[in-house]
Amino acid sequence: MSLKHAILGFLSFKPLSGYDLKKAFDNSVRHFWTANQSQIYRTLAKMTDDGLLSKEVIEREERLAMKIYHVSKEGRDELHKWLSSPLPQQNMREAFLIQIYFGGLLDDEELLALLRHELKATEEQMAIFDQIYQFSTGKTSQAEDPRAFFLSMLTLDYGIKSGQAMLDWLNNAIKEIESKNYSIRQN
Amino acid sequence: MSLKHAILGFLSFKPLSGYDLKKAFDNSVRHFWTANQSQIYRTLAKMTDDGLLSKEVIEREERLAMKIYHVSKEGRDELHKWLSSPLPQQNMREAFLIQIYFGGLLDDEELLALLRHELKATEEQMAIFDQIYQFSTGKTSQAEDPRAFFLSMLTLDYGIKSGQAMLDWLNNAIKEIESKNYSIRQN
DNA sequence: CTGTCCATGTAAGGCGTTACATGATTGT
DNA sequence: ACAATCATGTAACGCCTTACATGGACAG
Structure with missing residues (x-):
């Protein structure tokens, strides 16, 4: 809907x-x-x-x-x-995590290739977000309706924040596999 | 697929x-x-x-x-x-962000109600993740195949990290709207 | 003259959800 | 006695994607 x-x-x-x-x-x-x-x-x-x-x-x-x-x-x-109605809880669907979950069937190099590919894709996505961000903050829409502008920027900020979380996660995963440590780093 | x-x-x-x-x-x-x-x-x-x-x-x-x-x-x-094949870039589908994007049609109280609802749902989800985390780290599967165990924990860690990003985002959004500031906080 | 944009749509197939239906076994 | 669990499936509908199809306008 x-x-x-x-x-x-x-x-x-x-x-x-x-x-x-x-x-x-x-x-x-x-x-x-x-x-x-x-x-x-x-x-x-x-x-x-x-x-x-x-x-x-x-x-x-x-x-x-x-x-x-x-x-x-x-x-x-x-x-x-x-x-104005809260949405029912949406189920997450991260196909990429299925690959990780069953990654026991892959060797380290295959796993790392997946993670590095995802890292690159996420970095590219982040670059696009930054561009939109730069472009948007120099627009008239900002002055016309600051509140609506703020809300649209919030959706972009969501993308940036969750992308950053993805990058952190990927970098950690790659590091642990490269070092053959296989442990989750506690923050 | x-x-x-x-x-x-x-x-x-x-x-x-x-x-x-x-x-x-x-x-x-x-x-x-x-x-x-x-x-x-x-x-x-x-x-x-x-x-x-x-x-x-x-x-x-x-x-x-x-x-x-x-x-x-x-x-x-x-x-x-x-x-072992990288997936094509998946499109994000965040219905909740559609509500935010068109939130110019809502008043502050309606918007805050949405955000607070999402905050509560995310906190509950995080509590569930923590429980699974606690439960899993005391299991035999860990010793049996540490690498597979690590990968399954990675998927959980992803949920936790992205949930945390969501919480940060929500808390910031709520604060800005409550103060009627309507600006994205730079980190 | 080739490709891109404008602008409309249809067809087919896969993915996902909800509801319906059956019937034995096990637990309280 | 009743509910939950075991274990199978069907039906119907809506969402989403990919591909197909048409044809004018305009730019290089």
Whole structure:
């Protein structure tokens, strides 16, 4: 149900087409939620059926008509209700940890290759976060609505903090395996 | 594909029934991967069809026959191949951050309620991790295969480290909103 | 003239959840 | 007597991904 509510969120800022919504996802929440095109179109159709959205059709001769979606009163109510209700506990899904858990079947070099690969990927991710951070802090949106800006930066900060925890964990794991120590370092 | 490989992992330790597998998931990897019963049975059937597993049928008069699954040669090969190949970058899915991102539509009290709820849930989760940690470090498995034990503890350590990052983030967010400061604290 | 962007969608398949259904055994 | 555990599965629905399909506009 998160996709539905994220769509309501974006459309509550400004009515958009399916295509624009896809860009909105990619440009602003990709670091914690992705949505693909086919999913977005399908969900928009369903939400329109359910009365959460209304569809404004803009005819363009010789081409498929463009559809701009607007949030209805029910949509706004539904969004506010969802935003203000705590979510049920989400189960963590870390496929990478399955590889570690069954890593007894690998030798040290294979294990280290996995961990180093993950380290590199995490470092790259962190570099991207930093870039977004730098870029965002020099924007007008900050002055326009400091509170909303703060909240969007919080989601980025979450990515940075959890990425840092991942880096610490990886570096420790690599060190212990390299030294063949096989013990968890206590902090 | 992770479920499939986790099943191969468990069965490579010891042939099990679907029911036993469900318990194996619940007892040992629940903190980073869950699987439900119906999913497990469906996947076992598929994997048997695909030749990754063989099925040993144990007849029990008057009751449904019990099926014990064994990993085939192909299954072992597939498992090793998967375990040693870096996974493609997984997209993060944090529904909770969608609520924060669109939190401009909530007032401070509503936002704080969300954050405090998440704080409580995370603290409870951390307490469970600590319990497992305490319980595990006093086990025989440690001496039997210290390397495998180390790897299983690493997965737990990941949960603890990322939970701690979450707590730090939540506490900071709560503090900033309470003080109406709306700024990200730099560490 | 080739590729990218704009803009729409459909199809198929796998993953995950919840609910339903059966029936013996073991523990309180 | 009742509940929990053992042990099997089916049905239905929704979510998510990948691939396929169309066609104009615009830039290099």
